[in-house]
Amino acid sequence: ETRVSVDRKRKMKKKEREEIESWIKGDETGAQMLKRVWRVRPFILPPPLHRVPLRVGNVLELVGPSPSAKTQILIQTAITCILPKHWNGIHYGGFDHLVLFIDLDSRFDINRFAQLLLHRIMEPYGEASGDYDKSLFDLCMTRFLYVRCSDSFQFLQTLKTLNWRLDKEKEVHGASVHLLMIDSIGAFHWMDRASMLLPLKENSRKKLFLQSVSEAVVQDIKKLLQVHPMLVIATKSVIFWNKQSTASVEVKGSFMKNNWEERSSRNVTRNSQHVEYREYMPSAWQSFVTHRILIRSSDDHSVTSNCQNSSFYLLEWLLPRLSISDKIVVKDTGVFVDS
16 A cells, blocks of 8 residues: 555556656646646535636636625635545534735734634534634645735745645645635736836836736736636725716726726626626736626625624626626624525
């Protein structure tokens, strides 16, 4: 059995080396990459992201104002990924993989993450008992890989070194990274935009061009996915407004339409009113996204739950377009679909 195990590991390492060499040489065509990615069986994420089956290689974007539970949904999905399917005879239904979380807006709360993870682990025991498996908690925490970047330069540098890091993490944990989470992808957009207006003498670094930065991010992620197939989930903060609300908004919208590079918009039907948000990310990122979800505040709070300290939102699939929308409630114990 030991010899078989050693031979299997050697074959896996050989296959990984071949994939890395192929990635470095750039001799894998787009058709070959798609064929390799689509061999992987699609999977269903936990609610509220359960409506559409996803595959590794897909890029899911969560769009909504701040706050709108986008990070909470990331946390809940990450916990499902790092939990095992079974542990000591208890069914947790996890994916038993690693998660890489890239924090671009420095708002991630590790205490909140640990609280929700502890709740999931204690749930089968009954939280009132206070019993939980500490070894499982420690294992899950080591499976959650966290990176924080403070500007676009650090973000790009991080992406270029991830191939080496993910190889090391896979070797240590015996499991691969299943989810790449980016919170939030537009965090540096306005800083980069402002830096373009500075004189060269006031800008010590090479000037950033929004389109080139976005293209570099997309290309680096694509190269990473060739060697480490993952599902990418990114959040993006936007501002909603009523198209028919005030003249000032119309003037601002007209100005943005005439002067912005990113001129596409998204229209949303909300309580028979026309609500819009302006798409500000460059086209390189927009075309990279394969799935998109819109999250917005719910005006209808007629929820059957009597829990206090709850927030309510509407979740709607824009890409692909689904006719159904989900009402979600955010509680201390997580994010739930209100039936």
